[in-house]
Amino acid sequence: MGTETLKYVISLSEVGKLLGNIKGQGFHVVGPVLADGAIIYDTIHSIEDLPSGYQDEQEGGHYRLKKSTGRRGERDALFRYTVGPSSWKRFLFPPEQKLWKAVREGKSFSIESPKEKPPRYAFFGVRPCEVSALKIQDKVFCNNDFQDKGYAEKRKKSLVIAVNCTRSVSTCFCRSMDTGPKANGGFDLALTEISDGKNHRFIVEVGSKKGSKLLKGIDHTLAERHDLSSAAARVNSAKRAMKRQMPKDAAKILSKNSEHPHWKDVAARCLNCANCTMVCPTCFCSTVEDTTSLSGDVAERWRRWDSCFTVDFSYIHGGPIRRDSAARYRQWLTHKLSSWHDQFGTSGCTGCGRCITWCPVGIDITEEIKALQKGGK
Amino acid sequence: MVKKTDLGPILEGHPFFDGMDEGARKLIVGCAKNAVFHDDDMVYKEGAAADTFYLIRHGSIALEVHTPAREPLVIETLSNGEILGWSWLVPPYRCRFDARAIGVVRAIAIDAKCLRGKCEKDHSLGYQFYKQFLPVISSRLGAARLQMIDMYGDPIAYAQKTQAVEKDTLPAKPTPGKVKKAKGKKS
Amino acid sequence: MTQAQVKYAGTAVADPMTPVLFEVGKIKRELSDTFTLELISQSGNPFSFKPGQFTMLYQFGVGEVPISISGDPLNPSKLTHTIRAVGKVTEAMMRLKKGDMVGVRGPFGTNWPVEAAEGSDVVIITGGVGLAPLRPAIYHLLANRKRYGNICIYYGARTPEDILFRKQLEKWRGRFDLKVEVTVDRALAGWNGRVGVVTKLLDLGGFDADQTVAMVCGPEVMMRFSVRALNELGVRNDSIYVSMERNMKCAVGFCGHCQYGSAFVCKDGPVFPFSDLEEIFDVREL
Numbered sequence: 001m002g003t004e005t006l007k008y009v010i011s012l013s014e015v016g017k018l019l020g021n022i023k024g025q026g027f028h029v030v031g032p033v034l035a036d037g038a039i040i041y042d043t044i045h046s047i048e049d050l051p052s053g054y055q056d057e058q059e060g061g062h063y064r065l066k067k068s069t070g071r072r073g074e075r076d077a078l079f080r081y082t083v084g085p086s087s088w089k090r091f092l093f094p095p096e097q098k099l100w101k102a103v104r105e106g107k108s109f110s111i112e113s114p115k116e117k118p119p120r121y122a123f124f125g126v127r128p129c130e131v132s133a134l135k136i137q138d139k140v141f142c143n144n145d146f147q148d149k150g151y152a153e154k155r156k157k158s159l160v161i162a163v164n165c166t167r168s169v170s171t172c173f174c175r176s177m178d179t180g181p182k183a184n185g186g187f188d189l190a191l192t193e194i195s196d197g198k199n200h201r202f203i204v205e206v207g208s209k210k211g212s213k214l215l216k217g218i219d220h221t222l223a224e225r226h227d228l229s230s231a232a233a234r235v236n237s238a239k240r241a242m243k244r245q246m247p248k249d250a251a252k253i254l255s256k257n258s259e260h261p262h263w264k265d266v267a268a269r270c271l272n273c274a275n276c277t278m279v280c281p282t283c284f285c286s287t288v289e290d291t292t293s294l295s296g297d298v299a300e301r302w303r304r305w306d307s308c309f310t311v312d313f314s315y316i317h318g319g320p321i322r323r324d325s326a327a328r329y330r331q332w333l334t335h336k337l338s339s340w341h342d343q344f345g346t347s348g349c350t351g352c353g354r355c356i357t358w359c360p361v362g363i364d365i366t367e368e369i370k371a372l373q374k375g376g377k
Numbered sequence: 378m379v380k381k382t383d384l385g386p387i388l389e390g391h392p393f394f395d396g397m398d399e400g401a402r403k404l405i406v407g408c409a410k411n412a413v414f415h416d417d418d419m420v421y422k423e424g425a426a427a428d429t430f431y432l433i434r435h436g437s438i439a440l441e442v443h444t445p446a447r448e449p450l451v452i453e454t455l456s457n458g459e460i461l462g463w464s465w466l467v468p469p470y471r472c473r474f475d476a477r478a479i480g481v482v483r484a485i486a487i488d489a490k491c492l493r494g495k496c497e498k499d500h501s502l503g504y505q506f507y508k509q510f511l512p513v514i515s516s517r518l519g520a521a522r523l524q525m526i527d528m529y530g531d532p533i534a535y536a537q538k539t540q541a542v543e544k545d546t547l548p549a550k551p552t553p554g555k556v557k558k559a560k561g562k563k564s
Numbered sequence: 565m566t567q568a569q570v571k572y573a574g575t576a577v578a579d580p581m582t583p584v585l586f587e588v589g590k591i592k593r594e595l596s597d598t599f600t601l602e603l604i605s606q607s608g609n610p611f612s613f614k615p616g617q618f619t620m621l622y623q624f625g626v627g628e629v630p631i632s633i634s635g636d637p638l639n640p641s642k643l644t645h646t647i648r649a650v651g652k653v654t655e656a657m658m659r660l661k662k663g664d665m666v667g668v669r670g671p672f673g674t675n676w677p678v679e680a681a682e683g684s685d686v687v688i689i690t691g692g693v694g695l696a697p698l699r700p701a702i703y704h705l706l707a708n709r710k711r712y713g714n715i716c717i718y719y720g721a722r723t724p725e726d727i728l729f730r731k732q733l734e735k736w737r738g739r740f741d742l743k744v745e746v747t748v749d750r751a752l753a754g755w756n757g758r759v760g761v762v763t764k765l766l767d768l769g770g771f772d773a774d775q776t777v778a779m780v781c782g783p784e785v786m787m788r789f790s791v792r793a794l795n796e797l798g799v800r801n802d803s804i805y806v807s808m809e810r811n812m813k814c815a816v817g818f819c820g821h822c823q824y825g826s827a828f829v830c831k832d833g834p835v836f837p838f839s840d841l842e843e844i845f846d847v848r849e850l
Contacts, residue, residue: 146580258844321810
């Protein structure tokens with residue numbers, strides 16, 4: 001990956017054609033769209049659906065979208081916003097999923113797995129931190145012992161069109177997690193947008209055979225030096241603008257400070273709303289619910305997203321293990337940034353900053369780690 | 378039931394004497410008698426003078442609490458190598474529970490009243506006894522606390538019992554200012 | 565008795581999230597709230613498992629619970645669980661009848677170190693229904709008795725009426741190559757057995773602390789004090805094994821519920837060498 005891979009240039013119209021070709025191959029294309037005042041991921045049909053010209057403003061507990069009124073390049077840009085509240089995990093690991101259905105047959109019953117064929121997804125506009133999130137969830141759902149069949153099948157068939165970031169917001173800290181603002185593998189194609197008001201074009205990096213085939217279907221030229229330096233400068237400006245940082249030894253700080261008094265402090269601010277776990281692109285906890293039809297003859301098992309912030313999460317007969325909100329906050333943060341390394345050989349955090357933005361009280365995990373470091377071991 | 382023989386060698390073998398110095402050991406031998414109890418024999422009764430303690434050699438003794446209109450509740454059994462009775466060390470020197478033999482029990486009875494007097498005269502001897510007895514008392518207290526938490530009990534019933542009472546259903550604390558002092562007449 | 569080496573077949577699972585149907589062959593009330601279910605596979609295939617492993621049992625329309633297997637690993641034609649009714653699923657299961665069907669996923673999880681313990685003394689400390697997950701290990705030890713040094717089974721229960729597998733314990737107690745001691749937390753007069761906490765049984769010795777593998781299963785507080793008592797006798801933490809209990813939904817490491825420090829109790833446990841837990845065991849609400 002470090003060696004010189006050839007990069008190409010495509011025009012804006014070819015991006016549209018690329019999307020059309022992907023759709024033509026039967027993929028269900030998902031990309032960024034405008035909804036309810038935020039940019040979320042949903043089905044797209046053409047690049048007209050992309051929220052061009054929009055920029056986001058993010059801070060702890062704060063998210064605003066605005067249409068750019070500045071330079072023409074800003075107004076035309078397809079990808080000048082960063083990440084919103086939704087993430088790609090909702091397609092591979094849906095918030096609600098039927099696992100099976102049981103039908104009573106006299107004294108016995110039978111169990112049927114869902115027969116619907118899972119869609120072939122094309123993820124269009126995956127940010128570098130999100131490419132990392134996909135890689136992290138792969139390790140969870142396709143672990144050494146077991147495979148989540150649904151996840152594995154969809155993931156294997158899916159297409160990832162990454163988009164490198166040319167802009168960052170104040171909650172971003174991918175730079176300190178080594179996950180961005182430029183994607184490093186894990187995609188089929190990666191685009192870097194150059195929207196300078198004159199020649200709206202995209203630098204393309206090929207990451208797989210599938211990507212290479214897709215590139216063949218559209219007009220492209222070999223990128224020249226000035227294209228590459230222009231793209232690099234844009235990615236660099238996103239990098240330089242990133243002020244937030246996760247301390248490098250977060251894993252160690254957490255593993256040594258399970259009894260730190262700061263947990264009580266953060267627990268006093270935390271509302272236990274579970275927003276951070278819902279917006280996190282790697283959080284994978286789920287629960288199952290068994291439902292029964294009114295006649296009592298059909299029972300279904302559903303898997304739903306769950307959060308370690310709920311009291312019931314750790315319930316064993318008699319009561320929950322994590323009774324105190326401090327224990328639940330500690331579980332989330334320690335798992336995300338420390339025990340995740342032991343479990344999956346990687347951090348569970350990608351530095352996307354969603355948990356900071358969508359926390360109603362603006363709890364900033366990078367600051368919490370620093371506070372633990374201060375009075376800690 | 379209590380016979381006097383040469384108890385020196387028997388005492389040597391009892392774990393109670395581990396680490397005790399020769400002088401103290403000899404003193405005890407002077408106060409010791411053999412004792413045998415048969416099944417259901419009452420070794421001592423709650424409230425009786427605690428003038429004897431026992432080193433159990435063989436068999437089991439149940440410590441019981443008597444409750445009116447109920448079967449006695451066994452709170453602990455003691456057997457080979459254990460000590461029965463430490464109330465002789467603590468005023469008012471009364472037995473705190475009933476002790477009943479389960480089957481045949483062979484023990485050594487130590488005249489605690491005599492020993493108490495000796496300890497009073499010789500504090501370094503007293504210290505030795507305290508050192509032997511304090512761990513026994515401490516471990517029994519620890520065990521009693523573990524028994525109290527009822528760890529094998531029904532966890533749901535326990536949670537309901539201990540947590541069902543909401544704070545606001547508890548009776549309000551009396552406000553200090555409002556509590557009137559009873560003006561008792563001089564009798 | 566044959567002393568053939570016991571080998572367990574691989575325990576690969578086809579689709580770990582979908583239960584397989586088993587028929588209730590027998591249901592036996594053990595205690596007022598505890599019962600044993602004998603399940604028979606519909607496929608006719610033996611259900612191989614290792615002592616200490618558990619399954620997820622599904623009761624139609626009610627839900628699913630993790631239950632340790634309590635049967636004999638040498639007799640995989642029957643799948644046996646001993647269950648205490650403490651929730652809606654287990655209470656519904658207590659009402660099952662012969663011929664009813666339940667769903668089974670598994671077996672899952674790590675096992676008691678019955679093979680690693682060969683050549684050593686084995687002390688089993690268990691309390692309450694915690695005897696059930698250890699019974700397969702006891703079956704294994706007895707079937708391979710010559711491979712082990714002294715074997716002690718120290719069991720604690722709430723009252724004499726709460727002693728699980730009482731007849732079996734009495735039978736084992738009658739063997740000369742086994743030291744079995746039972747104690748209860750409280751009893752009415754007339755009970756001729758021991759009264760006192762289970763950890764006190766360790767004072768009876770019967771094993772060489774340097775050469776002992778300890779297997780501990782019971783309420784977490786009981787395991788905590790048992791480990792402490794074993795340490796005081798000189799048994800090292802890497803020779804002590806405990807079986808942990810946490811909330812479980814999937815049993816395959818996907819749902820996140822059973823996390824305990826860095827471990828997923830469902831696949832890294834339930835049986836852990838205590839040396840793996842010593843740093844987190846005393847951290848509360850972990």
